[in-house]
Amino acid sequence: MILGCHVRMTAPDFVEGSVREALSYGADAMMLYTGAPQNTVRRPTAQLHIAGARELMRENHIPSGNLIVHAPYLINPANSVKPEVAELAVQFLNSEAQRTHEIGAKYLILHPGSYTTSDEKTGIRTVISQLNKLDDLPVDLVICLETMAGKGSELGTSFEQLEEILSGLRSTENYGICLDTCHIHDAGYDVRDFDSVLDEFDRIIGLRHLHVIHLNDSRNPIGSHKDRHANIGEGSIGFDALYRIASNRRTESVPKILETPYIGGKPPYAAEIEMLRKGEYDPEKLNSLRNAL
Numbered sequence: 001m002i003l004g005c006h007v008r009m010t011a012p013d014f015v016e017g018s019v020r021e022a023l024s025y026g027a028d029a030m031m032l033y034t035g036a037p038q039n040t041v042r043r044p045t046a047q048l049h050i051a052g053a054r055e056l057m058r059e060n061h062i063p064s065g066n067l068i069v070h071a072p073y074l075i076n077p078a079n080s081v082k083p084e085v086a087e088l089a090v091q092f093l094n095s096e097a098q099r100t101h102e103i104g105a106k107y108l109i110l111h112p113g114s115y116t117t118s119d120e121k122t123g124i125r126t127v128i129s130q131l132n133k134l135d136d137l138p139v140d141l142v143i144c145l146e147t148m149a150g151k152g153s154e155l156g157t158s159f160e161q162l163e164e165i166l167s168g169l170r171s172t173e174n175y176g177i178c179l180d181t182c183h184i185h186d187a188g189y190d191v192r193d194f195d196s197v198l199d200e201f202d203r204i205i206g207l208r209h210l211h212v213i214h215l216n217d218s219r220n221p222i223g224s225h226k227d228r229h230a231n232i233g234e235g236s237i238g239f240d241a242l243y244r245i246a247s248n249r250r251t252e253s254v255p256k257i258l259e260t261p262y263i264g265g266k267p268p269y270a271a272e273i274e275m276l277r278k279g280e281y282d283p284e285k286l287n288s289l290r291n292a293l
């Protein structure tokens with residue numbers, strides 16, 4: 001079970017600190033933002049302690065595919081209403097792809113964007129044309145388009161839409177998919193029957209294009225189009241279904257990343273990873289974080 005979580009990337013140890021944080025939770029995978037998720041201000045990679053991070057990963061037998069970068073969520077390559085927004089997304093993605101590569105990560109997660117006051121077809125056409133403007137990407141870098149919950153005018157809410165985007169891109173080997181369990185549940189897929197979801201994914205997109213899973217419970221019922229993550233076992237997906245996803249043989253080699261909320265200002269990941277590795281739900285583990293307030 002390749003299991004990790006969102007980790008911080010902050011001074012003084014930057015990426016080396018991110019790897020150390022992940023290891024402290026019993027994780028063998030991790031995901032970070034190369035700077036604040038809500039802006040595009042970025043520090044040069046030479047300052048990010050990358051050599052130390054690689055050394056730590058080597059010592060702990062963590063391959064580069066288990067270190068994942070998430071692009072900031074404010075960039076919107078689907079915005080045809082304000083072309084300067086989509087252009088900024090391209091500019092930023094060029095530098096983010098380079099940074100991801102320099103950090104030594106293979107996967108860069110990207111939200112396909114929102115079509116705002118335009119329409120779905122125009123949005124899809126805009127994402128495709130903007131991504132096709134990117135500089136040539138490093139050969140071993142894969143931009144993973146994330147499945148979305150369908151809040152507002154978000155794209156990426158169905159496998160069909162994602163396939164349509166993927167099939168329009170000029171460098172197909174540089175693109176893939178990140179599947180978020182909370183998002184697809186909120187978009188209307190029944191992840192409690194994960195094998196059926198995988199069958200559908202395979203039929204429409206192809207399972208070989210699935211590179212990362214975001215493993216999150218959801219605060220809302222199926223089909224609610226909300227996108228609010230819950231802690232493992234505390235939402236409407238539930239522990240048993242999330243455990244079945246984490247341990248599914250067909251996605252054994254795909255890193256699963258928790259993006260569940262902090263509890264009382266503290267990360268819940270050590271407890272959640274332990275429960276998932278054991279396959280045993282213990283609500284007291286998360287409650288004890290809550291009660292320690």
Ligand SMILES: [Zn+2]
Pocket residue numbers: 070109111146
């Ligand atoms: Zn995301």
